[in-house]
Amino acid sequence: MSISSLGYVGFEVSDTTAWKAFAEDFLGLMPAGGSGDQMRYRLDARAWRIAVEPGEKDDISFAGFEVDTYEAFDALKADLRARGIAFEEADAALRDARGVRDLIRLTDPAGLSIEIYVGATEVTDSPFVSPAGVTSFLTGDQGVGHIVLAASNVDEVRAFYADVLGFRLSDTIGMQLGPDTSVLLEFYHCNPRHHTLALANMPAPKRLHHFMLEMATLDDVGYAMDRIKPCGVQQTMTLGKHSNDKMVSFYVRTPSGFEVEVGCEGIPVHDDVWRVTHHEVTSMWGHKHVG
Ligand SMILES: [Fe+2]
CATH class of the missing domain: 3.10.180.10 (2,3-Dihydroxybiphenyl 1,2-Dioxygenase, domain 1)
Structure with a gap:
């Protein structure tokens, strides 16, 4: 199950x-x-x-x-x-x-x-109203968003989520960290969201690299970008489009140091037609480090 x-x-x-x-x-x-x-x-x-x-x-x-x-x-x-x-x-x-x-x-x-x-529990008698005017978040059967976990024992973590909990591999990205260093990122889905869980095979100071929230529209993401400065938030990556889930997004640092990706337009995965691929870059364009 x-x-x-x-x-x-x-x-x-x-x-x-x-x-x-x-x-x-x-x-x-x-x-x-x-x-x-x-x-x-x-x-x-x-x-x-x-x-x-x-x-x-x-x-x-x-x-x-x-x-x-x-x-x-x-x-x-x-x-x-x-x-x-x-x-x-x-x-x-x-x-x-x-x-x-x-x-x-x-x-x-x-x-x-x-x-x-x-x-x-659902609270249908009280509608969702965003204090910042976000029209809506893409949730429903795709859940809250995705999390990217760093682990040095990725074989055991993969076996748990894939073999025991039933997560399926969407694709992989070989991310170049330096001239001679790369890390393999593995992306797993359990519903049409391209990935609910990604694993990075590396030790890291925090368990969570980032979490992602998907907004309903590109305008929602644009308005969120406009709030970066007035809210005094530190942007870590520019607007960009990911190579695998095609998410258009930007990244900021949370007050806890890990990051949050704010995105839209991620593509869904349907198991009956999906083919697992590999990418050598994380992004088609953008997602340049800030600072
Ligand atoms: Fe992400």
Whole structure:
């Protein structure tokens, strides 16, 4: 049984005040309650999709993977048991905190806490309204966006996500870091989003290199670019178009140091016609380092 989407993500951050401004004024995420400096944000009709919580890590702290049905949830648990992979059943307090009907928690081979759940809460009586005027985020069956994880034990991480959780390879990119150094990036999908998860085979100071949010239109991305300066945000890559998912995007640094990619127009992957390819560049044009 397979995961159907990355439904939510949690970040542990040292500067919650800076993150509040970054999430609301720059990214245009909608505050969704939370308490004190435990912040929750909406991108759509879901009760929340991004959690920002205080702590010292300044990194991703958990990833929530959704399955479509209780039958799929039970089958996945049976499969984990058969493989001897340990997991913990969530108690009522954690299920309530996440707003899901059922949930298990385990640790991936890179050490990231992951949650697999079913029955997320929707709040259809309160429409998504972006405080920065973003028309909408592309979510739905494609989930919250994508995450790019750096790991030095990529073989184990790949085996977990591909063989156990059912992620499928979309393509690979050999990224040149210097004249004699390159790193292989692997892109995996679990729904039509070109990649929900990418793995970079390298040690890195943070587990998360970047996460990506896809906006509905090029105008949304353009307006977000216009907010970089007034919001005092540090841009890390210029506007560009990726070679593999054709995403038109730019990158900025979050207050935690890892980056966020703000994009649009990514191409979907359909398993019945998709062919795995390899690229030697990450971008067709643009995506030049800033600073
Ligand atoms: Fe990305």
